[in-house]
Amino acid sequence: MKRFVAIARGRVQRVGYRERVYNETFERNISGYVKNLDTGEVEIVAEGSEKDLRDFINEINIIRRPIAVKSFTVRWEEATGEYADFEIIRGDIQEETFERMDYAGNVLHSMDMKFDQMLDKQDQTIQVGKETLQVGKETLQVGKETLQVGKETLQVGKETLQVSKETLQVGKETLQVGKETLQVGKETLQVGKETKEEIFGLRSDTKKHLDDEFAEMRKELVSIKEALVRAGIQV
Template identity: 50%
Template sequence: MRRFSAIAAGRVQRVGFRDQVYKETFEKDISGYVKNLDTGEVKIVAEGSEKDLLALIDRINIIRYPIAVKSFNIEWQEATGEFTSFEIIPGDIHQEIFERMDLACTIMYQTLENSEKSLKMQEQMLDKQDQMLDKQDQMLDKQDQMLDKQDQMLDKQDQMLDKQDQMLDKQDQMLDKQDQMLDKQDQMLEIGIETKEEITGLRRDIGKQLDEEFKEIKRDLASIKGALARAGINV
């Protein structure tokens, strides 16, 4: 166990510095006291483990409104074990009343200052929220414009699809007509083939008939020549 005795100078009286020291020892294995001195300084005597005492010194040697510790003189000693707890040793009643009043005013001022900061932050947040809402409105407007354009494009696409359907219908009609023409062409080709076969057959028949008639004429001429020759007539 160790002990230190420290004198804190600066803005340390009537600003709640003793309460801050007491708060930092609360629920810790540290005993001793803190009290105001007539010089305007504050004396702290504390006993405990060296680790806890070093941590306490670090936490109370502060400059944070309204407290401003300008100097902190420390003397290390061996612990005596004379303290059972840590306490604030009050001064005379008038000093304590004035200190509490000053502390209350300081706290009220700090509360008002914090409230103003909070209001400013709230106003800034509201401004940012308004800006975000404006941007959101702009984005929604752009989204509406995009949706309108998309609707227009879909309408045009529908029109194009309708025209495409009409063209496909016409194409189907043309293909049907083409099929009909091809069917007629096939029929005409079949008729032409049949006609050709009939003409070819007719030619063969006529050729045979003419050959037989020529042969018969030749035989008749030969008979006539023979008869004339027998009659002494030379042809």
Template identity: 35%
Template sequence: MAKKRVNLRAKGEVQKVGYRDFTQNVARKLGIVGYVGNMRDGTVLIVCEGEESSIEEFIKTIKVKKDFIDVEDVNIVETLDPTGEFEFFDIKYGSTEEELGDRMGAGILYMAATRDEVKQVGKKVECVKDEVKASRQDIKEVGQKVEGVSSDIRAMHTDLKEGFAETKEGLGRVDASISSMHTDMNVRFDTLDEKYGAISQQMNVLTTELQKSTNSLVSLTEKIGALIDEKLSK
């Protein structure tokens, strides 16, 4: 593959942003030799020698937008035969004052960017703190709901105990009434007419007690159903 020498001019935000260092790194990776240096008009001059394919790849790669580097264009100023005068790809530095200003300018830009990134991290930390607070509040509310459910269950248990107690009491009265009725029915037939009124009365009592027990069971069932519906709706 033939070699060639190309002089380039890079325009845009290419000074005081680390562009020369970037260009040097790319050139060394591609096996290109030459140099790069700042020009007084704000552009960057690049003189490079290497394989034609490497030069083409080099030009594409150094036309970049990265961090504070913003290359608007890379123009080929001149194409020549290689001289072989370069052994490495170097940076052509200016005076000490110029280089100090260049490095300080780049440092200020990166420090400002770092400060902004730190601010963003601080904002994210605040967001995380807010989310943690919200999570703690949610957990607290869940605990309160659990306590409420426990209280409702205790109340339901109390209602069940009372309902079953009433039912047991009513059934006891029914049993007593049946026993009394059985005794009355075993009396002599010659007193049947006399006892008929008593039997009828015992039957009425039995009917009343059964109705009370039924009403108690119905009421208890309705309370349990209402409580379950309330919990499901939450």
């Protein structure tokens, strides 16, 4: 068990600081007291386990409106076990009355500020709601326009599909014509080959015939020449 004596300085009187210190002992096994000093400071004497006491210090050494602990000095000692529980040591009735009034005023001021903040947030929320509603309307309009575009796109798609089908049919017919043209080409090529062979054969026959004719004519000319020589005619 440990004990500390702490002095809190700052805005710690007439702001409910003692009640804050007292409330922080409820879930901790801490005994001792808290009281106002004539110097405007607050004294806290607490006994308990070191862990509870250190956690306790973290919760009361605070700046949280309207409380503002500007300085917090701690002196550690050995526990004496002289306190049965934790209590607030209060001053005379007049001092406590004034402190209660000051604390109540601070609470009312804090509530008023929170109410103003709530009103501001409410106004902001209403403004956001209006803007959200406007955005919703614009989104709805965009949705309608998108739907119209979708319908038009679907119609174009149907027409494109129809054109594609017709193009496919034309392609099939063109392919058929191509196949027939290829067949005609093959037949034409075959006829060309046969015609070439016939022409080549005709040329061979003609050449042979002409060669035979020229040979006969040569023989006849030689015979005529010999006959003329025998007749005494020089050629």
